[in-house]
Amino acid sequence: MCGNKLIQKTIVAAFCAVAACFLFPNHIFALSGSDFRAGNIISDSVFFNGSTMTLGEVQAFLNAKVPSCDTWGTQPSGEPGYPTRADWGRANGAAPPYTCLRDYRQNTPNRPAEPGLCMGYRATPNQLASEIIYYVAESCGINPKALIVLLQKEQSLITDDWPWPIQYRSATGYGCPDTAPCDAEYYGFFNQVYAAARQFKRYTQGGFNHRAGMNNSVRYHPNVACGSSIVYIENQATAGLYNYTPYQPNKAALDNLYGTGDNCSSYGNRNFWRLFNDWFGSTQGGYLLRTIDNATVYLVVNDTKYPISDINVLDAFSPLGPVGYVSPQYLASKSTGSVLKRLVRSEDGTVYFVDSGIKLPFTSCANIEHYGYTCGDSINLTSSQLALLHTGPLMTRVYGTTSGKKFFIESGKKREVYDLQSLQLQGIGTTYNVLKESGLNHLTYGTPIIRDNVVVTTRGTNNLALNYEGSLRNLDKSLYSQTVLSSVLPNQSLDIQSVDKLAKAGDFRGFIRNVANTKFYLLVGNGKVELTDPNKWTNNYQAVSDLLLNQFPTVSNGINQGLIKSPSDATVYYVENQKKRPIAAWDDLLRVNANPTISTISNYYISALATGTRLLGPGRLVKSPNDATVYIIDGLNKKIPLTTFSVSQDLNLGTQVSIVGNDVLNAYSSTPFYASIKIACGGKNYFVTRGVAYEVSGAMQSHYQFSYISLDQLTCNNLKTQVKPIDRFIRSSDGTIYYIEDGKKRAFAGFNAYLAYGGNGNNTIQASDYAIGTIPTGQLIY
Amino acid sequence: MTKKTKNKKKYVILLSVLVLMVGLGSYVLFQKNKKGEPHMQDTINYAPPTETEKKETDAHKDKVVEQMRSEADQPAQEPGVRKKVTPVISYWGQSDPGSNLEVGGFVQGVIEDGGECKLVLEKQGREVAEMISSKKDARSTSCSPFVVQRSSLDSGKWNAKLFYTSGTSVGESNQVMIEVK
Numbered sequence: 029m030c031g032n033k034l035i036q037k038t039i040v041a042a043f044c045a046v047a048a049c050f051l052f053p054n055h056i057f058a059l060s061g062s063d064f065r066a067g068n069i070i071s072d073s074v075f076f077n078g079s080t081m082t083l084g085e086v087q088a089f090l091n092a093k094v095p096s097c098d099t100w101g102t103q104p105s106g107e108p109g110y111p112t113r114a115d116w117g118r119a120n121g122a123a124p125p126y127t128c129l130r131d132y133r134q135n136t137p138n139r140p141a142e143p144g145l146c147m148g149y150r151a152t153p154n155q156l157a158s159e160i161i162y163y164v165a166e167s168c169g170i171n172p173k174a175l176i177v178l179l180q181k182e183q184s185l186i187t188d189d190w191p192w193p194i195q196y197r198s199a200t201g202y203g204c205p206d207t208a209p210c211d212a213e214y215y216g217f218f219n220q221v222y223a224a225a226r227q228f229k230r231y232t233q234g235g236f237n238h239r240a241g242m243n244n245s246v247r248y249h250p251n252v253a254c255g256s257s258i259v260y261i262e263n264q265a266t267a268g269l270y271n272y273t274p275y276q277p278n279k280a281a282l283d284n285l286y287g288t289g290d291n292c293s294s295y296g297n298r299n300f301w302r303l304f305n306d307w308f309g310s311t312q313g314g315y316l317l318r319t320i321d322n323a324t325v326y327l328v329v330n331d332t333k334y335p336i337s338d339i340n341v342l343d344a345f346s347p348l349g350p351v352g353y354v355s356p357q358y359l360a361s362k363s364t365g366s367v368l369k370r371l372v373r374s375e376d377g378t379v380y381f382v383d384s385g386i387k388l389p390f391t392s393c394a395n396i397e398h399y400g401y402t403c404g405d406s407i408n409l410t411s412s413q414l415a416l417l418h419t420g421p422l423m424t425r426v427y428g429t430t431s432g433k434k435f436f437i438e439s440g441k442k443r444e445v446y447d448l449q450s451l452q453l454q455g456i457g458t459t460y461n462v463l464k465e466s467g468l469n470h471l472t473y474g475t476p477i478i479r480d481n482v483v484v485t486t487r488g489t490n491n492l493a494l495n496y497e498g499s500l501r502n503l504d505k506s507l508y509s510q511t512v513l514s515s516v517l518p519n520q521s522l523d524i525q526s527v528d529k530l531a532k533a534g535d536f537r538g539f540i541r542n543v544a545n546t547k548f549y550l551l552v553g554n555g556k557v558e559l560t561d562p563n564k565w566t567n568n569y570q571a572v573s574d575l576l577l578n579q580f581p582t583v584s585n586g587i588n589q590g591l592i593k594s595p596s597d598a599t600v601y602y603v604e605n606q607k608k609r610p611i612a613a614w615d616d617l618l619r620v621n622a623n624p625t626i627s628t629i630s631n632y633y634i635s636a637l638a639t640g641t642r643l644l645g646p647g648r649l650v651k652s653p654n655d656a657t658v659y660i661i662d663g664l665n666k667k668i669p670l671t672t673f674s675v676s677q678d679l680n681l682g683t684q685v686s687i688v689g690n691d692v693l694n695a696y697s698s699t700p701f702y703a704s705i706k707i708a709c710g711g712k713n714y715f716v717t718r719g720v721a722y723e724v725s726g727a728m729q730s731h732y733q734f735s736y737i738s739l740d741q742l743t744c745n746n747l748k749t750q751v752k753p754i755d756r757f758i759r760s761s762d763g764t765i766y767y768i769e770d771g772k773k774r775a776f777a778g779f780n781a782y783l784a785y786g787g788n789g790n791n792t793i794q795a796s797d798y799a800i801g802t803i804p805t806g807q808l809i810y
Numbered sequence: 811m812t813k814k815t816k817n818k819k820k821y822v823i824l825l826s827v828l829v830l831m832v833g834l835g836s837y838v839l840f841q842k843n844k845k846g847e848p849h850m851q852d853t854i855n856y857a858p859p860t861e862t863e864k865k866e867t868d869a870h871k872d873k874v875v876e877q878m879r880s881e882a883d884q885p886a887q888e889p890g891v892r893k894k895v896t897p898v899i900s901y902w903g904q905s906d907p908g909s910n911l912e913v914g915g916f917v918q919g920v921i922e923d924g925g926e927c928k929l930v931l932e933k934q935g936r937e938v939a940e941m942i943s944s945k946k947d948a949r950s951t952s953c954s955p956f957v958v959q960r961s962s963l964d965s966g967k968w969n970a971k972l973f974y975t976s977g978t979s980v981g982e983s984n985q986v987m988i989e990v991k
Contacts, residue, residue, distance in 0.1 A: 274898070
């Protein structure tokens with residue numbers, strides 16, 4: 029039971045703690061005195077921003093800080109002998125009623141506009157304190173939050189629930205010396221607020237007690253004996269606070285931030301800082317300032333503002349931000365320096381390059397000049413501003429970018445670097461920093477640093493080129509990606525401006541040869557193939573150095589068969605006469621090569637070869653759609669007119685005829701002779717009948733003296749006939765046997781004559797009647 | 811279901827809600843306090859005054875009473891007698907070595923224009939003096955800036971003092987050592 033209660037209590041406590049985190053986030057991370065920076069109590073960008081609150085917010089804030097106003101002083105006074113506040117007030121000349129600031133009203137006077145200070149004020153009757161705060165802030169460009177905090181630290185007016193008239197009279201302490209009565213000239217709430225805001229603007233014009241951007245001796249207390257310390261005042265707003273209240277909190281005051289310190293403690297600037305943090309958040313803004321009406325951002329360094337004309341420069345200096353809004357008068361009080369570049373200088377004279385919030389020291393003015401600047405282009409930053417920039421390594425002549433590029437910086441130009449090996453070959457060091465490329469936007473491109481025998485991709489266009497012997501040769505994308513080029517040669521990208529700076533030498537042809545002009549190659553996926561018949565492909569081979577050639581291994585490949593296809597298309601081509609001829613059917617392919625090897629090669633070659641006429645298989649019977657003439661395809665480019673199918677039947681080519689387009693058929697030249705059964709193949713004559721080619725040789729030649737038509741070897745290969753020797757005896761279908769003699773056929777009158785001439789079953793061939801009919805007839809043999 | 815089991819279930823639910831809130835709270839606070847991110851002035855704390863602020867407000871009322879009494883008791887300044895005031899040298903330096911020396915100061919206890927501010931620099935018996943007119947500041951009198959020509963100074967350490975004289979007041983500062991580069 030006890031255990032349960034304990035758990036319950038623990039959970040409730042934890043719940044409350046978490047809820048508190050949400051409700052009072054500013055108080056969870058309590059402010060510490062160690063956070064106080066005497067040289068930077070508040071940033072210019074925060075202090076000189078006159079429009080951080082609406083009028084409604086000012087009034088709501090005043091209402092919130094005095095939830096209940098003790099108008100009649102009825103609360104106990106805490107003073108012996110004076111039971112109520114009213115009693116104590118009367119005793120000090122401050123009788124009720126008391127008007128809390130949230131309800132305070134007065135008639136306000138006119139104030140003229142004063143360039144550089146305030147924009148004036150228009151007299152208004154019965155104006156609320158919130159309105160006075162809001163409009164003075166707006167007129168003078170002072171943060172209304174700073175004015176609210178000023179009213180609190182001087183007279184506690186924000187939280188006082190029974191303020192006395194004297195507190196309004198000297199609301200901001202303006203005109204009140206430390207050791208003398210206040211000056212009546214400035215009495216009154218409006219006068220006090222306006223005079224204070226105006227004075228803070230007046231400080232920006234210089235010539236007062238404390239100076240931003242310098243070491244100042246700031247005292248701890250009006251008592252001189254309490255001493256002082258040197259404070260480097262980083263900005264005008266802080267200098268202004270010290271002009272107004274010339275004391276800094278000592279250690280005792282900071283150690284007890286929400287209480288009192290010792291006899292040498294002063295609290296004005298401490299409380300300003302503490303109250304501002306507690307009520308409105310951090311006092312810290314940046315050094316990058318602009319006005320609401322003008323988008324130009326300036327880097328403010330002491331009394332000078334440097335306009336920033338480039339968003340990348342603004343980004344480079346981002347740790348000095350964020351960009352804060354200040355009044356035009358405040359910015360006008362700063363002299364305008366040159367447009368901000370990326371060079372800054374420290375007090376010891378070191379010049380830095382700034383990028384991405386990092387400062388990188390240069391080693392010499394000569395190096396700076398390579399970067400297109402002079403040492404004089406650098407601006408001095410304060411030590412605290414410099415400290416906001418991270419310190420990086422030394423600036424090098426090689427500049428890497430976050431996008432992966434590298435540049436060698438030389439004489440005000442950026443020379444893009446192909447790779448580190450290219451740098452090494454030129455004897456340049458390879459150490460570099462990686463920074464944003466925008467840091468080099470001011471430099472023009474120089475000739476890139478690149479070595480030979482590498483592939484360059486142009487950024488943006490993705491065009492490829494081979495850098496060969498100091499010049500770029502355009503490289504076909506498919507030739508690159510589908511051949512050994514992509515696996516052997518490095519490929520890096522360069523900007524188009526860099527590519528433009530390189531010499532050009534036309535295209536790189538995939539048809540290459542050695543310099544000695546003795547070997548010719550095509551490139552394939554795994555190397556180079558030596559061509560056995562280079563003229564079949566092209567007569568334009570590009571000479572390539574052995575250095576480059578040797579990078580491609582020589583491989584064997586069936587490419588010399590001339591049967592090729594692309595990786596992306598099933599069409600097979602036959603290469604001849606520097607053309608590619610599509611082969612439409614597998615049968616046609618086999619008629620060209622009975623054991624084909626089809627080589628897949630780069631689309632580059634497919635495109636580079638002109639397209640020839642469709643290839644028809646040798647030995648095929650074809651005709652056009654509108655002509656009855658049938659042809660036998662002879663070889664690759666000829667057609668033989670066929671007068672009778674008896675010939676094709678004897679030649680064993682059948683009778684099936686394919687119809688092909690005129691364009692295809694017309695590309696084949698017609699022979700001056702007709703198809704015949706008397707053919708010559710490979711230098712030998714044949715008498716062909718019934719699918720058998722009878723070789724006419726030796727002594728038979730004088731008897732078979734016919735006109736033989738010469739056929740292409742490819743056609744011969746496709747006849748598919750038996751080859752046999754021939755004798756002088758031929759039998760017709762009706763049984764008549766002929767004796768061939770001197771180019772004529774002589775029929776035997778009887779079987780005995782046949783036998784007498786030596787005829788028998790082995791030397792007598794059976795011929796078609798057509799074949800026999802083609803032989804002239806001689807006399808009978810009896 | 812027993813009472814014990816019911817209680818257990820309740821605790822589990824409560825714990826889950828707690829874990830969720832802690833997670834969410836941590837995220838919110840992490841976002842708010844992320845390192846490197848400047849704090850933005852986007853908050854206005856509308857909470858009622860804290861006890862510290864109330865105490866300081868009460869304490870200030872005591873100071874007001876003190877001030878009122880002090881003003882009432884302030885003796886009238888005798889004619890011809892100048893009040894003793896305390897000049898202070900508050901800054902000095904050169905923008906670059908070899909450039910002119912700039913010195914600033916002010917006078918506590920008086921607010922007036924037209925007083926005589928005199929800066930005296932002394933080094934090994936040699937004195938260099940500069941004079942300017944004072945001007946009113948919010949709560950003091952400004953004697954700034956003195957611009958001393960670098961050509962009239964040699965490098966090294968100089969002792970500096972600020973003297974103030976007007977129809978109403980007179981005083982001199984403590985000596986400070988200024989190094990001229």
